[in-house]
Amino acid sequence: MRISQLLKILVAGVIAVGAVAAQADQLADIKAKGEIVFGTLGTDEPNSFIDPQTRDYVGYEIDIAKAVAKKIGVKPVFKQLAVAARIPELQQGHVDVLAASLTHNKERESQIDFALTDFITGSKVLVVKSSGVHSIADLAGKRVLTVKGGTQVPNLLRVVPTAQVITFETTQQAFQALQQGKGVAYVNDESSLYDDVHKLGPKASDYEILPQNLNVEPLAFGIRKGEPALKAVIDGELRELEASGEANRLYDKWYGKDSKLKFGPRTFKFDTDKIEDDKVTG
Amino acid sequence: MAGCGRSNALSDAMSSFHLSLLLSGPYQAMLFAGLRLSLTLLTVAFVVALPLGVLIALARLSPFVFVRGIAIVFIESQRNVPLLAHLLFWYFGAPELLPDAAKQWLYAHDVETIAAVVAITLYYAAFMSEDVRSGVRAVPSVQFEAARALGLPWFSAMRRVVLPQALRVTVPPLLSQTLNLWKDTSIATVIGTAELMYQAAKVESATFRSIEAFTFATVSYLTVSLLITALASGYSHRYPARAL
Numbered sequence: 001m002r003i004s005q006l007l008k009i010l011v012a013g014v015i016a017v018g019a020v021a022a023q024a025d026q027l028a029d030i031k032a033k034g035e036i037v038f039g040t041l042g043t044d045e046p047n048s049f050i051d052p053q054t055r056d057y058v059g060y061e062i063d064i065a066k067a068v069a070k071k072i073g074v075k076p077v078f079k080q081l082a083v084a085a086r087i088p089e090l091q092q093g094h095v096d097v098l099a100a101s102l103t104h105n106k107e108r109e110s111q112i113d114f115a116l117t118d119f120i121t122g123s124k125v126l127v128v129k130s131s132g133v134h135s136i137a138d139l140a141g142k143r144v145l146t147v148k149g150g151t152q153v154p155n156l157l158r159v160v161p162t163a164q165v166i167t168f169e170t171t172q173q174a175f176q177a178l179q180q181g182k183g184v185a186y187v188n189d190e191s192s193l194y195d196d197v198h199k200l201g202p203k204a205s206d207y208e209i210l211p212q213n214l215n216v217e218p219l220a221f222g223i224r225k226g227e228p229a230l231k232a233v234i235d236g237e238l239r240e241l242e243a244s245g246e247a248n249r250l251y252d253k254w255y256g257k258d259s260k261l262k263f264g265p266r267t268f269k270f271d272t273d274k275i276e277d278d279k280v281t282g
Numbered sequence: 283m284a285g286c287g288r289s290n291a292l293s294d295a296m297s298s299f300h301l302s303l304l305l306s307g308p309y310q311a312m313l314f315a316g317l318r319l320s321l322t323l324l325t326v327a328f329v330v331a332l333p334l335g336v337l338i339a340l341a342r343l344s345p346f347v348f349v350r351g352i353a354i355v356f357i358e359s360q361r362n363v364p365l366l367a368h369l370l371f372w373y374f375g376a377p378e379l380l381p382d383a384a385k386q387w388l389y390a391h392d393v394e395t396i397a398a399v400v401a402i403t404l405y406y407a408a409f410m411s412e413d414v415r416s417g418v419r420a421v422p423s424v425q426f427e428a429a430r431a432l433g434l435p436w437f438s439a440m441r442r443v444v445l446p447q448a449l450r451v452t453v454p455p456l457l458s459q460t461l462n463l464w465k466d467t468s469i470a471t472v473i474g475t476a477e478l479m480y481q482a483a484k485v486e487s488a489t490f491r492s493i494e495a496f497t498f499a500t501v502s503y504l505t506v507s508l509l510i511t512a513l514a515s516g517y518s519h520r521y522p523a524r525a526l
Contacts, residue, residue, distance in 0.1 A: 182389050
């Protein structure tokens with residue numbers, strides 16, 4: 001009896017403390033502390049990685065995070081997280097915001113809130129120019145090469161069910177098979193494709209990356225649920241970056257023409273925190 | 283309590299095993315297509331590799347040094363390099379040496395299956411030839427000498443007198459070799475040949491139903507292996523090795 005009563009009191013206490021913590025406004029806490037803690041990967045170039053010279057965190061998400069901290073008027077602090085630890089660390093309050101190459105998807109919406117989408121990535125298709133394939137729909141019945149086990153095959157077959165997919169153990173083997181002419185197209189995620197084409201050197205002109213995405217992976221900052229004030233200030237800063245052209249500059253610096261990845265022009269804007277399920281987009 | 287927990291875990295595992303995946307629908311079709319291609323690889327490779335193995339064994343026993351040399355080089359180059367490397371060579375390497383027209387023709391066809399058949403057939407022909415050669419050596423040399431003394435030429439003496447006895451002795455090692463051949467058809471998955479393991483992995487990545495997909499593969503490999511064993515033991519029973 002006594003123990004169960006003690007338990008009840010303890011449980012009630014924990015709930016009460018939790019409720020108090022949840023009521024406290026995180027933005028006010030951040031301002032009181034004078035610093036905002038971003039959870040980041042630190043290993044994912046160009047989103048967040050460590051500059052070998054300065055030993056500081058640098059990258060696309062780091063620049064956005066610094067802009068947010070400046071807006072609030074506090075010092076940005078970066079804490080390195082493992083991929084699987086991101087959401088738990090945020091929920092337990094060890095970090096204030098996730099800036100960690102985080103994909104915004106429906107499953108995660110029940111656990112955390114997301115700021116405006118700040119990057120869109122996805123699988124794309126590299127084709128041999130002479131093959132006569134100019135759009136994803138042209139892949140019907142054609143030999144398409146990719147790697148086993150990833151999301152590439154289901155994504156491709158959902159869009160082009162009749163494509164003849166041949167898969168290999170590694171992306172390098174699939175890419176090798178494409179270069180030898182064993183297929184007309186090769187599917188991989190966008191940044192790897194740009195890297196592969198880059199390695200082809202002068203032969204790169206024989207290939208082209210189709211503009212359509214096979215699937216869409218929006219990346220966004222993660223925020224603890226029930227923190228509207230913090231979310232509003234982050235979204236506000238993202239909108240300001242968009243309006244001032246700074247968002248464009250950051251894209252060019254880390255992904256686009258001023259970077260070594262040389263992605264094509266930016267096709268998205270910092271304007272929504274809504275996501276659509278798996279849709280092929282232009 | 284502990285026992286109860288265990289039985290719950292077991293029933294969870296059982297209830298999460300979706301047999302329906304294997305009984306009908308597109309995934310069943312994929313798995314059966316894989317099984318069919320695996321059986322095709324087995325049949326074609328066996329039907330070509332066994333006679334080729336016998337020929338190579340004869341070449342290896344030939345009285346001509348040059349022919350023996352070729353056979354030795356072939357056998358050692360095949361059986362001392364992993365099958366995986368052979369598959370990668372016949373898929374990524376060899377076709378690149380062909381003239382352009384032949385290459386275009388090959389790449390427009392099922393080059394994955396063709397490369398797998400070539401690699402597996404040559405590899406197992408080498409192993410089978412050594413089994414056959416050991417069978418030939420098990421036949422007392424007086425058999426060959428008597429056949430020659432009766433006036434049979436070298437090849438006929440081999441074909442009509444020595445080989446029929448040798449092949450009966452060779453059945454058990456050939457059985458092992460055939461079982462290895464059957465299981466090794468699965469390695470062709472690395473060059474994108476759509477055999478059983480390839481299709482099982484494809485079903486897995488599409489459905490996340492690893493247990494079901496690989497249970498199907500395991501049961502298929504086991505069933506066909508046991509059938510091969512039964513056939514070989516039936517053959518041994520019908521055509522026993524004669525007392526030598």
